[in-house]
Amino acid sequence: MDTKNNARFARGSGCYTCRICKHLTRSTGGDEAGCLLCGLCFDICGLENQASDHGDPDGKLAAEISTLKALVDARAAKKEAKS
Numbered sequence: 612m613d614t615k616n617n618a619r620f621a622r623g624s625g626c627y628t629c630r631i632c633k634h635l636t637r638s639t640g641g642d643e644a645g646c647l648l649c650g651l652c653f654d655i656c657g658l659e660n661q662a663s664d665h666g667d668p669d670g671k672l673a674a675e676i677s678t679l680k681a682l683v684d685a686r687a688a689k690k691e692a693k694s
């Protein structure tokens with residue numbers, strides 16, 4: 612368990628599993644808990660929406676999305692290694 616991350620979690624909020632990556636997470640007080648997404652997946656969805664609504668001519672959003680997806684994959688791999 613990464614205790615550094617826990618500091619961001621809102622006190623007393625329930626745990627839930629991210630709908631996309633299945634990461635067990637907790638509300639950090641942002642909007643991501645309302646959609647049952649972890650912070651990373653929530654950010655990815657936001658960027659994907661932005662790209663589909665406004666386009667991504669210079670590929671900046673796509674680059675950011677793949678960076679975030681790599682973080683999700685790395686986190687899943689770390690969890691896999693532990694179990």
Ligand SMILES: [Zn+2]
Binds near residue numbers: 629632651
């Ligand atoms: Zn997630």
